[in-house]
Amino acid sequence: MGKVTKRVIAITIILLVFGALAYPKVKPLFSSPSGQNGENGMQQQRSADVLRAEAVVMETETIEDRIFSTGTLEANEIVDLTAEISGLVTGVYFEEGREVEQGDLLLKINDSELQAEKSRAQYRLNLAEQREERQTRLLERGGISQDEYDATLNEVNVLRSEIELIGARIDQTELKAPFSGKVGLKYISTGSYISPGTRIATLQEIDPIKIDFSIPERYLARVDVGDKIQFNVQGYDSTFAGEVYAIEPRINTETRTLQVRALSGNSGQLLFPGAFANIELILDEIDDAILIPSIALVPELNAQKVYLSRNGKVEEVRVRTGIRTSNRIQIIEGVSPGDTVLTTGILQARQGMDLELAEVRRGSEQ
Structure with missing residues (x-):
């Protein structure tokens, strides 16, 4: 017997021995299921046809559309306080950062000269008024002419107007709060010489x-x-x-x-x-808005849908959406209060598929 023939016989014997040892291990792979193994296989097949998922029962809620x-x-109101006339500040009557009421005196400018002018005009007015009273009686008795009386009355009216003018100029030496508010920081002090446009403080x-x-x-x-x-x-x-x-x-x-x-x-x-x-x-x-979790919405080309649980089956429903929040979406059309919307198992869900709900929450619990 040649060397080649002996080598072939040796290889054949080794393969037979290896096959005999491996057969018990590979036999189940080629055998059809029966008995207990067959029942388990059928149960696994049935389990694969049932979708286990979680869902939310829809409820109406109040939401706000916002941007x-x-x-x-x-x-609300703000003004830079300034004086109307030039002059020396004789008094500052507000505290920085404090509240003031409308009409409160905040600052006073020296008005001594104006006060003197007003006193002089008042004396002249008093004399003119006394003269006018005497001439009124004389006019009634015919002691003076109407022209003389009219001249005296005119002098009285002019002096009254002059006093009003001086009073208006005195008012300009006082700075009063135009409205109630809080005064800011002041930029002048008593003794400062100010003019119109000088910044005194801010009132807000x-x-x-x-x-x-x-x-x-x-x-x-x-x-x-x-x-x-x-x-x-x-x-x-x-x-x-x-x-x-x-x-x-x-x-x-x-x-x-x-x-x-x-x-x-x-x-x-x-x-x-x-x-x-x-x-x-x-x-x-x-x-009365209906909100679903964002993960429950399935986008499609030119459409959107959700999956509902109806009588133990999966039902596919097209929807129209509205307001979106960070994690929820308003459903305008397609879902009603009481509907059960799937929130998990979305990728595996198919129309008419058997369904088993593992957990069901209320809409208010989202």
């Missing part, structure tokens, strides 16, 4: 306080006087409320935005003019 913007706080009314902001022009038809806003400023965790009271009747052609102004109460004086504000403008309030 976000940024703005600046402004004083900050209760209420204005909020100026702008919105894109596409919202022009949706914003109106009376709309509510919410805003916050740096330094406070609180959210403040306000109301739109004026809208600029013109679009800014450079930014394509609409200027809006709101008003907010500031009785605690926590808000200061000039502060930066993050603003939410509430355009509409919907009382």
